[in-house]
Amino acid sequence: MKAVITVIGHDQIGIVAKVSQLLATLKVNITDISQTLMSGDFTMMLMGEWDDAVVDFEKVKQGLSDLGTETGLDIHIQRQELFDAIQKL
Amino acid sequence: METKQILDTIQMISEEKLDIRTITMGISLFDCIDSDGEKARQKIYEKLTTSAKDLVKVADQIESEYGIPIVNKRISVTPISMIAAACHDDNYVAYAQTMQRAAETLGVDLIGGFSALVQKGYQSGDRTLIASIPEALSETSRVCGSVNVGSTRAGINMDAVKQMGQVVKDLAAIDPVSCMSLVVFANAVEDNPFMAGAFHGVGEADKVINVGISGPGVVKRALEKVRGQSIDIVSETIKKTAFKVTRMGQFVGNVAAKRLNVPFGIVDLSLAPTPSQGDSVAEILEEIGLESVGAPGTTAALALLNDAVKKGGVMACEHVGGLSGAFIPVSEDSGMIRAVEHSNLNLEKLEAMTAVCSVGLDMVAVAGDTPAETISGMIADEAAIGVINNKTTAVRVIPATGKKVGERIDFGGIFGYAPVMPVNPNSPAKMIARGGRIPAPIHSFKN
Incomplete structure (x- = not known):
């Protein structure tokens, strides 16, 4: 399964480390990553890929959501096909 | 990774309130017709609760996986005037109650199709259905009704126009808020997913996702x-x-139809x-x-x-x-x-x-x-x-x-x-x- 993970919030030390550490634990491979500061907010986007027969979507979503609560960041995950459907012919 | 497009999409959903307003499953009830009203209603309940048993679950899954809100899960059925006409009940309120019960069991927000199509004239079930509307819609919270009184091909049935003015008043006398569950149409469409006017047209497939x-x-x-x-x-x-x-609607509809x-x-x-x-x-x-x-x-x-x-x-x-x-x-x-x-x-x-x-x-x-x-x-x-x-x-x-x-x-x-x-x-x-x-x-x- 492929999904887009977005992380938005106040910049702080170790965001990339925490998110990628969690994804590694969940057996999610990061295939693309982009990070910037937009009007003071830390904004990171990751493309994750994993075998959903091993780890289901809900488990990854829950893990990211818990990390979001813990770090005060807004973390979302959405399956990638939605973006292709809306933005590409 | 096209980050701008991803951010644009996320902004459309989170800030600009883009959503799927409804996934509506249309279900034909023609195979539920019975001369015994009680039996017909039993068949209707069974068909609805079997056909749409995964509707809410699938919609919730799609919402969670794709991060796109799906505001309503609904059902539309064949106009009840056609289904109930074979029985000889003198009112059809019990059909609306069956629809309500099925909607509650399934967890769907609304169920449409307590309807009659009388643009050119009344058939036997139409009169009974229209007369039942005030009681049926005021006694149920999730049932929606509609009456088509005109079409470009048939003209306007002014007897029905006259009657519907009174029906709206009668419904309002019991409970004005229930009037939001009743639509009077001209040129009603058979595949409308929106309420209160949704019904499942006679030319549609047995089941369909709109x-x-x-x-x-x-x-x-x-x-x-x-x-x-x-x-x-x-x-x-x-x-x-x-x-x-619309691309989003097409995408979500395809996923929902496939999973269901x-x-x-x-x-x-x-x-x-x-x-x-x-x-x-x-x-x-x-x-x-x-x-x-x-x-x-x-x-x-x-x-x-x-x-x-x-x-x-x-x-x-x-x-x-x-x-x-x-x-x-x-x-x-x-x-x-x-x-x-x-x-x-x-x-x-x-x-x-x-x-x-x-x-x-x-x-x-x-x-x-x-x-x-x-x-x-x-x-x-x-x-x-x-x-x-x-x-x-x-x-x-x-x-x-x-x-x-x-x-x-x-x-x-x-x-x-x-x-x-x-x-x-x-x-x-x-x-x-x-x-x-x-x-x-x-x-x-x-x-």
Whole structure:
């Protein structure tokens, strides 16, 4: 399964480390990553890929959501096909 | 990774309130007909609870995985007048109660199809169904009903127009809020996923998934970026935005249909407002350049919007259907409510707007003492606009029992409220009393 993970919030030390550490634990491979500061907010986007027969979507979503609560960041995950459907012919 | 496109999409959903307004499963009930009403209702309950058992679960899964809100999960069924006609029950309230029970079991928000199609005349089940409407809709909370009183091919059944004026009054006398579950149509469509007017047409497959999209906020935000530019740019901007919104509807409909193993029917390309700020069709019209909706120019702006939405959406999905266009309900649109409260929008202007919007006079409250004949007159006018212009029109009017012009009627929660609007006090009673049928217009003879 492929999904887009977005992380938005106040910049702080170790965001990339925490998110990628969690994804590694969940057996999610990061295939693309982009990070910037937009009007003071830390904004990171990751493309994750994993075998959903091993780890289901809900488990990854829950893990990211818990990390979001813990770090005060807004973390979302959405399956990638939605973006292709809306933005590409 | 195209980060800008990803951020754009996320912004459309989180800030501009883009959503899938409804996934509606259409279910045929023809195989539930029985001369014994009790048996027929048992079959209906079983068919509904079997066919749609995964509807809510699948919609919730899609919402979670793709991060796109799916606001309503609904069911539409074959018009009950056709299903119940074989039994000899003297009223059909029990059918509505069965629909309600099935909806509660399944967890769906609304179920539509307590309906009759009488554009050219009444069949045996139609009379019983229409007579049952006030009791059926006031005793149930999730059942929606509709009656089609006219079509471009058949003309307008003025006996039905007369009767429906009285039915609306009778329903309002029991509970005015229930009037939001009843629509009187001309040129009703068979694949509409939106309530209260959804029913499953006789030419449809046994089961089908139809999707209704929304997103007035997305269109408004896009137009804010082209302020002052020519009206051609406005049209282009709406088309491009409608395209993106519709792509999402097509995508979600495909996923839902596949997971439910039911054919995908249509996407209804509608801009359906809600009372929350920024989710308003009126605000789009004002963004185009009107001081308030209702100003001279409103009908032209709405015509442009309605047409551009269709043009943008039609290429984005395989099959377009339903009502497709811009809805202009008063109580469900904060901008419309504001315009009515400031006397910037009256019923006559609203009627003109219905000639170019996707439906008709929708969620309009009138004084509780408005005579039945006057409501029939409003229905006849709307039907005439639809029949002559080859479009769907509808009346969903709420006589606010015990209230006068200037007061308001509350529908509770997300349904908002409607200011009571003044109606022309002159009576159409003698015309309505004539009954009969207005013949089909000359341009309907196309064979």
